[in-house]
Amino acid sequence: MGEDTTELARVKVGSRVSLPPATKKGEMSVEEAVARRRSVRDFTADALSLAEISQLLWSAHGLTSAEGLRAAPSAGACYPLEVYLACEQGLFRYQPSEHALVKVSDADPRQPLAEAAYGQFFISDAAVSIIFAAVYERTTARYGDRGIRYVHMDIGHAAQNVHLQAEALGLASVPVGAFDDSAVASVLSLPAEEKTVYIVPVGRPARG
Numbered sequence: 001m002g003e004d005t006t007e008l009a010r011v012k013v014g015s016r017v018s019l020p021p022a023t024k025k026g027e028m029s030v031e032e033a034v035a036r037r038r039s040v041r042d043f044t045a046d047a048l049s050l051a052e053i054s055q056l057l058w059s060a061h062g063l064t065s066a067e068g069l070r071a072a073p074s075a076g077a078c079y080p081l082e083v084y085l086a087c088e089q090g091l092f093r094y095q096p097s098e099h100a101l102v103k104v105s106d107a108d109p110r111q112p113l114a115e116a117a118y119g120q121f122f123i124s125d126a127a128v129s130i131i132f133a134a135v136y137e138r139t140t141a142r143y144g145d146r147g148i149r150y151v152h153m154d155i156g157h158a159a160q161n162v163h164l165q166a167e168a169l170g171l172a173s174v175p176v177g178a179f180d181d182s183a184v185a186s187v188l189s190l191p192a193e194e195k196t197v198y199i200v201p202v203g204r205p206a207r208g
């Protein structure tokens with residue numbers, strides 16, 4: 001990991017690490033990011049910087065208005081998602097309101113996560129994985145069963161932001177929907193109401 005991520009290793013479980021503010025200006029246009037985005041499964045061993053991690057999490061679920069609206073749309077602004085970062089230094093929960101990470105666990109979850117995803121070992125090769133978990137009740141309380149599809153749409157929006165942001169940063173990503181739900185639940189030990197729906201490994205592309 002880069003020097004600026006040593007704080008991720010040092011921080012104790014339950015404590016918070018502030019992320020650097022996300023930038024709103026990049027070097028690649030949204031059109032170019034859309035045109036270039038590809039699912040990539042070959043990553044170098046290089047780590048990401050804290051600035052890159054900050055940018056990816058902000059694009060997933062960061063605040064973009066003083067009223068608390070987020071980078072991705074959400075049906076009824078119910079915001080059913082909880083976003084996690086899995087990396088060498090452990091598992092972290094993203095706090096949009098503070099643009100910060102709270103350490104959940106010291107153990108690197110990437111290898112067991114790859115095993116829980118039927119041996120998709122590019123998950124453990126990638127520097128980080130962004131994990132999208134849903135608290136369905138936040139949306140179904142308002143929309144009933146139709147809320148289930150809304151939650152999945154919310155996740156698609158947030159994940160696509162991550163893919164495009166990764167591309168714009170010169171990074172690579174792939175969406176992973178194929179995994180054993182109960183195996184992932186036991187690796188991550190999230191609160192029972194949070195169901196993991198999507199895993200997005202992000203790293204530096206090995207080729208190109």
Ligand SMILES: Cc1cc2nc3c(=O)[nH]c(=O)nc-3n(C[C@H](O)[C@H](O)[C@H](O)COP(=O)(O)O)c2cc1C
Binds near residue numbers: 037039174178179
């Ligand atoms: C809902 C969904 C689930 C996916 N799950 C996986 C997965 O578990 N493993 C994987 O390697 N790719 C997965 N993919 C990536 C697709 O294989 C990929 O998007 C498709 O082949 C098109 O290639 P592209 O993303 O490069 O355009 C998934 C994509 C979507 C949209």
